Amino acid sequence: MTMKKLAISVAAAALLAGPALAEVDMSGKxxxxxxxxxxxxxxxxxxxxxxxxxxxxxxxxxxxxxxxxxxxxxxxxxxxxxxxxxxxxxxxxxxxxxxxxxxxxxxxxxxxxxxxxxxxxxxxTGGVAYLNPTDGEKFDGSANNLQDIDFIYGSQGATRLDLVPLLAWEMLGMNVEPVFGIKGRGDGRLMFERGEATIDYQTSSSYLGASADLVEQGAAVPMMTWGALDENGDIVRDPTFPDIPTFKEVCEATDGCETSGEAWDAWKAFFVAGFPxxxxxxxxxxxxxxxxxxxxxxxxxxxxxxxxxxxxxxxxxxxxxxxxxxxxxxxxxxTTVSPEAKAYVLDWLKNAYGVTLN
Amino acid sequence: MDLFADALPALGQAWEMILQPAVLGYLVLGVVMGLAVGVFPGLGGIAGLSLLLPFMFGMDPLMGLALMVGMVAVVPTSDTFASVLMGIPGSSASQATVLDGFPMAKKGQAARALSAAFTSSLFGGLVGAMFLTMFIVVARPLVLAFGLPEMLMISILGLSMVAVLAGRVALKGLAAAGLGMLIGTIGEADAGGSLRMATYDIPYLTDGLKLVIVGLGIFAVPEIVSLLRQDRAIAKEAKLGAGWGVGVRDWFANKWLSLRCSLIGVVVGVIPGLGGSVVDWIAYGHAVQTTKDKSNFGKGEIRGVIGPESSNNAKEGGGLVPTLLFGIPGSGSMAIFIGAIALLGSGDIEVGPSMLRDNLDITYSIVWLLALANVVGTLLCIAASGGIAKLTTIRFTYLAPFLFMLISFAAFQSGQNFEDILALFTIGLIGIFLRRFDWSRPAFLIGFVLSNPVEKFSNQAFQIASFRFRSSFQEGMDYIFSPIVIVLLIITVVSVVLGLRQAKSIMAEGDVKAGSKRAPLVFLLIIMAYVVAALINANMIPDYNLTDKIVPLVIGGITLAALLILLVQMILRPETDTIFADKESSGEDADAPYGLWPTLAWFGGLIAATWVLGFILALTGFLIAFLRVRAQASWTKTLIMTAGGLALMCVMAGALNRDFPPGLLQDVTDMPWPLN
Missing domain, CATH: 3.40.190.150 (Bordetella uptake gene, domain 1)
Structure with missing residues (x-):
């Protein structure tokens, strides 16, 4: 009886001490x-x-x-x-x-x-694309009136995060010419402020920090956010910018832009990797x-x-x-994209910018 | 403009905020820490600020700002120690200071050069702050007036300083600058990502070479090796001449030069995207052009110290404009600064356009904290300069192993690669031969520094210009030839014409006698081989990436043309011609008791041992062997000095949380810090 009691209490103690012993202590490290x-x-x-x-x-x-x-x-x-x-x-x-x-x-x-x-x-994070005031007037929730305008965009490189906005604009049928080789999105915004670039995008915190000011002064017009993901993995409005439509909405409203198919899948795959x-x-x-x-x-x-x-x-x-x-x-x-999405993007990078990765 | 109505009260509030004992205390603390970090070449503000970052979270904004500003502000002041005393450019801000500061130290005038430099720094810092106080409220539209063509023109103006610094044979200076630019294009191109003279099999090269390494390699390594071969003290006859009072008087005699260079510094600093690397060269060029007797430049002309030193502290103030008003950091340390500001307090200071509207008082506090930090830092530096200048009277053989130690550590910090040290050695070799054959090293460095801006701005400006021309010819012309561009163009042309006329009297390397034909010719052919290889390599880039090949092709072509003309001249001219200048034929180097290769082998040995044993073990062996064998020191002295050197390294790396280069040994074994 005593032996059994002892055994039980030892077992109980071991059970109690078990997690405590396993707990990781990192003091002094x-x-x-x-x-x-x-x-x-x-x-x-x-x-x-x-x-x-x-x-x-x-x-x-x-x-x-x-x-x-x-x-x-x-x-x-x-x-x-x-x-x-x-x-x-x-x-x-x-x-x-x-x-x-x-x-x-x-x-x-x-x-x-x-x-x-x-x-x-x-x-x-999220991202917001915006236009210069002149072209911004032609923006009506769709890119239909922006398709015959030549835009200039200060870009860090087509294989970087800039892939997401460049592909989005391309899908909307817009003609955006990237000027490559800038060092950060801040430089891109400066180019936009100087009037050298006519379209720009910033990640959420930089948009709030500087570009929102431009919008307030009437020096920029917000166009779209990349959106955010809900629990089902669908794109919904960005909670930080509930008033700005997502690219998905703009795409749906624009002639010739599809929110299904290989282009859309490729864009979405890289958007997920780059933003949310x-x-x-x-x-x-x-x-x-x-x-x-x-x-x-x-x-x-x-x-x-x-x-x-x-x-x-x-x-x-x-x-x-x-x-x-x-x-x-x-x-x-x-960190996963389908082989089709990857092939689509690689093909697009080669045809649009002559970029190959080998 | 109602901003002015706001500006005065905000300025008053700023002073009230600054003049609190606690704030001043933190400022002094920051200054002292900045001095401690800044005297070591290659570390500077970035290392110091990263160290402070963890403490910034939730800290009282003013205290935090005082601490950080104190640290950043004194780096361009304290790095002067290394450039003047050892000929080591501590940071890009003090490269031009080396040209005349170090020769002054060699003449035993280190204290004079230092105090003149510090006084100029102080004055520059104050001028910068005053200018900014008035300018900052109206700066935004003016900064926006500087587009890509304007920035390209400023880079070209910087490049035109090559004309002044080309040396006695202008073509050699041109070729040196071209070579520097070509070496600056090594790696992945910014625009299209094509590789130039690099391969993915050597990942190190794809990032290109770092300015710290090229600066140390071109200026520090050749000087250290040369002095070591001569086995003497830096100051000839190991005596210190004029003291610090003379330096202050020198500054006073040149106060107008100092004022002009300060204004150059603050104005160029204001332009985002250029950073500080051109400022000191433009200031140096200005100092040369406005001096009647140019014969002393490169040999220890005090104006050559006052000019760049006035500009580099003023530039720090100017750099606040893009940082605070646009949220675009002008330098690496400013980038950390921006990040740290958001950590302060409750995080409500937001760097960017709203800074002037919402936080004008904080903006002014930063401007004047910077000025105050300059004052405190300068006083401390002047107080220390007399003592530290005594270093130049020590037999150089005792200093050299520690300098090798410092520059290797500094080089490694730039990228945390073993290849960093190899690159330092290679660039050092180039530096040694440029020096030996009297090819302008400043021209090489200016070319290297401006290679990236020139390529970037010309590509981007060209793209945007062609876009404008497509809409209308008038619009395109307006874009390229803005009033600012035209003014800069005129200044550039004038400075090139004047510079070429003056270059002959400025001998940065001293009066180098001509020697035999063979050695200079071989060196020329080696450079030519590299240029041809770079040209072929650039030409292989496919045409759709024209932006990545055009600049290397044009620069390479010009350089090759200059080299071909030089080759013809070398064949035609007699061997007494200055074109065959060779330091090994006569003068200090030729008479040195030690040869070049045995001396260089010591440095090579340290690097090779590091590759096998890791830095600290290699350094221990190197210091003991060097002091015993080369310096013939007693065992006691050897051990004390070795221990001192190791302790210095460990304390510095430990405090800054930096690693040492590991070797093969560390790959197979697991050793405790600092051996790992």
Missing amino acids: TIEWVIPFSETGGSAKWANFFAPLLSEELPGNPTVVVKFMPGAGSTKGANWFQEQEYDDGTLIFGTSGSTQFPYLLGDPRVRYEYSDWVPVMASG VQKIAFLPAGTPDDVRDTFTAAFDAVRNRDDFATIAAKQVGEYEVFVGDNAKRATESG
Whole structure:
């Protein structure tokens, strides 16, 4: 009897202690959050925003430092991360649309495989396209009156995020001539303000920060957002800009633009990779589940902070932060395109801009 | 304009906000940290600011701004130490300072050069702040007047400074600049992504070479190697001449030059997209053109120090305009600055067009915090300059291993690749031979710096212009020949004509005697081989990517033409002609007790050992071997100095959270920091 009691209490103690023992304690450790970009880009801003919050929520409050490993449009850092194995949970890697696009397009420099990694958090953004006031007057919710105008657009390159707006305008039958080689969307906006470019787009936070001012002064007319994804994966109005129609709506209203078929599927695939699932935080391949869960819980606590919506709005925009299984699903949809969509985009890049990726 | 009605009260509020003990305390703290980071070449504001970022979250906006502004403001001041004392351009802001500052240090006038430089920096910073206070409220439309053709013209004006700095044989200067531009085009093209002289098999090359590495390679490596071969102190006879008071008087005697260069600095700094890299060359060119007796430039002319130093701090102020008003960072550190501002307080300071309307007081606070930081930083630097200048009296053989250590570390920080150090060595070799055969190194560097802007702006301006011409001829002409473009065009032409006339008297490398025909001819042929290879390579880019090939083809063509003319001249002229200038035939280098290759082998050895053992282990071996064998130091001295060097590296890297280059050993073993 006593023996049995003892056994039971030992078993009970073991059960109680079990999870406690397995709990990951990171006190005194330094977590390196590596991003494959320089100190100056949007990903740096994103990681620097999350780093101190993450530190507060992880058990033992480890120091979280952001490290930069720029090179070859982020493929260098991603190739490096592919080589890393799980050690003690002190390494996080952050990717962005610029890491996803070369992967999706089959860039020869890519030697990384997204499905090997363990996603713990994903966040996104939206985008708004706008026109100069003269041509903006001709915009009536469809692009029908914009089809015989020549537009100029300051672009970072057709294989970057700019693929999404360029393909959208192309599908609307608009004639947009990209001037390649600018260094960031800010430079594109400046070109628009100077009147050298006549059409532009900005991600949500930059639109709110600067372009919305232009709209207020009558120096720009908003045309469309790229939209946002609902739970079923359908495109709906962007919650940040409920008054601006989505590209889907404009496309439906425009003669010759289809919201089904291979062009639409290709556009949507790259839109998802570039905007709603733009930035993802990964743990290296081979990370045990308890460590993954610890990080998931910490990111979950971060996004549930009372003040999160306010502070995030300035930094990463008012968009959903996915964690855990949702982050995993988001990562899957952001890093897979159908072979048809890929072939369509590669073909379009070659025909429209002479860009080949080999 | 009601902005003016708002401006004065906002200015008053700004001063009230700044003049709080806590704010000033943070400012001083920032300045001290900035000085500590800035004296090391190649680190500068970006490393320092990234270090501060984690603390910015939720910090009181003013305190945070004071800390950050203090740090950013003093980098162009403190980097002067490295450029004047060691001939190492600490950042792109102090490249032109090396030209005359370092020769002054060699003459034992380091303290004088430093204090003149610091006084100019201070004055430039203050002029910049004052100019901005008035200008910032009306800046927006003026900044928008600078379109692509205007920016292209400014880049070309910068390029025209090659004429002044071309050296005694103008064609050699032209070819050096062309070579610099071609090397600047290496990697993936901005416009179409074609590869120039690069392959995806060597990913390092696809990103192109970094300015830090080229600056260090072209200026620092040749000087370090040359001094090391001569085995003496930097200051001849190891004596310090004129003190810091003389430098301040020098500045006063040249106050108008300083004022003009400050204005050049702030105006060029205001234009987004150009950044600071051209400013100091334009200021240097201006200093040369407005000096009657030009014979001292390149040999230690104080005006050559005052000009660029006045402009580079003023430029920081000017750079605030695109940063704060447009949200477009003028430099890497400004980009982090923008990001950090959003972290401050509750995040309601929004950089961009609304900054002037909603946060004019904060804007003014930033402008004047910058000015105050300049004052504090300059006073600290002047106070330190006398002591630090004594470094130039130490036997150089004791300094050199630490300089190799510093420049390797600095180069590695630019990209975190082992290839960074290899690139430094390669560019260093080019620098050594450019110096030896009297090909203008400043021209090479200007070409490199402006290669990207010239290519980018000409391609983009051409595209937009052709678009305008399609709508009407008049519209196209109006676009290309705006009043600003015409004014800049006139300035450029005048400066080229004057520059060519003056170039002969400016000997950046000193009076280099001609030697035999063979060595200079071989060097010319090597350059020609590279240019031909680059031309063939560019020509292979398919025509639909014309934007990626046109600039390398045109620049390569001009360079090749210059080289061919030089080749003909070399065949025709006698070997006493200045075209055959060779430092190894007579002068300091020729008389040096040590040869070039054995000296360079030490640096090569450090790099090779790093490849195998990782940086820290390699450095330990290198320092001990160098000090024992080359410097013949006692064991005690060797060990103390080695320990000191290692400690310095570890403290610096540890504090800034930087890594060291790993080697093969680190691939197979798992070692603790700093060995990993």
